[in-house]
Amino acid sequence: MYAGINDTVNSYAPRDLTIITSQKITPQQESTINSAAKKHHAHLNKPVTFTTSAPQYGYWENNRFINQGDLQDMTNQTTNTVITMSTATYNRIADKHVKLAANKALIYSPAKEHRGTLQIGLQKYQATPIHDFSYYFNPSHAIYSPIFIITNKLPANTATINFTGINYRLNGGKKAHLNFENDLQAQLHLPNQAYSSRANLRSQLTSLYGGIVFLGILISFALGITTTVVIYFKQITEGYEDQYRFKTMQQVGLSEKETTKSIHSQVLMVFMLPVVGAIINLCFAIPAIRQILIQFNFYNVRLMAIIAVSITLVLLCLYFAIYGLTTRMYRKIVAQG
Incomplete structure (x- = not known):
């Protein structure tokens, strides 16, 4: 908007x-x-x-x-x-x-x-x-x-x-x-x-939409942080639980490369499930979002698509940064075992 x-x-x-x-x-x-x-x-x-x-x-x-x-x-x-x-x-x-x-x-x-x-x-x-x-x-x-x-x-x-x-x-x-x-x-x-009058309308709409956008960003940020923190601590907890299993697997011949690959595979799956779900949800929500925006005289489908893709990419970058941090911490915990 x-x-x-x-x-x-x-x-x-x-x-x-x-x-x-x-x-x-x-x-x-x-x-x-x-x-x-x-x-x-x-x-x-x-x-x-x-x-x-x-x-x-x-x-x-x-x-x-x-x-x-x-x-x-x-x-x-x-x-x-x-x-x-x-x-x-x-x-x-x-x-x-x-x-x-x-x-x-x-x-x-x-x-x-x-x-x-x-x-x-x-x-x-x-x-x-x-x-x-x-x-x-x-x-x-x-x-x-x-x-x-x-x-x-x-x-x-x-x-x-x-x-x-x-x-x-x-x-x-x-x-x-x-x-x-x-x-x-x-x-x-x-x-x-x-x-x-254009100046008056722009001033009123900027105040109105600015408040709505701020609330949207605040809620999205809170939900995003909650999701990533929950997943992060879930994986860290599982890391302590997996210490003994990885130690046993390495004793029977599991190489460092295979250990790293196994860790990435496990953590990536947990991280990707919410991402895939969010993207699917967005695809189904776009028609409803467009109808809502039409009520505000916003008909630019191309701009809406650009904004949706841009926000998705930004969130994915932040999400994968947390994924990288989680993977490193998980490996350290397993290595300590």
Whole structure:
């Protein structure tokens, strides 16, 4: 989650300042934004504005999206929100030149790819997935991953939302950015659902995820130390018990090399069983972990795999260091016999 903070921030606020409202921002609001920027010495870039359909909550049944309505209508079956955008809007904000027939659509779904014949409401589309969309956003900050459908035009009689995104430059540290963003929200009188700012989101998520990661590291460290210490002392205890047996075996012709090989084999088996079990458990847990991370708007499977493999390798290195120490101590104890 901590490594995926950027993904979450981007989905909540694709631009430094993101305003989602049912109506376009008024001239008075534009004046307020400019005044606040001037007060805090912030230089605003040209705003990006566009209109999409309001998010519709529902779930997929085969290739058909079952529309449950608005946020208050969701149930335990709800998995996604669908947002429709016209090709004219998509071409303008993404600098593309896409033309679609009435039954064709582009679909951006980072959590799970959809393609082929899809039914959204009463309309069927031949959908082609796209893999990059810089204006992907989660307007309601819900745990349900948004899916963007780009069609020839917006469906008739559908509710719409208006997106206003503004990037800005401000000389100063984190505190200066937070002061500007919080002051602007207060002056615009917008709730958190309608107003998102990147510096504010990053600060909140860093605090939240940092605490969760710290607890995870602490618990993992405690469990890891407990496991290795138990195995270490178990093997040391067995070393004292095996002194006489190894002495007898050496008296009947067991060489030093064969003794060392036998010790390594015995200790390695005891150490490897928990490692193999942990790796198998991780493989089975990855799909569940991914579903949990999706609820936090983290869809980067490649990054998740890299982190999982990296942590596994680090733990294996530490584990085998303990294994080496245990083997040396075991050999010393046996040799004393």
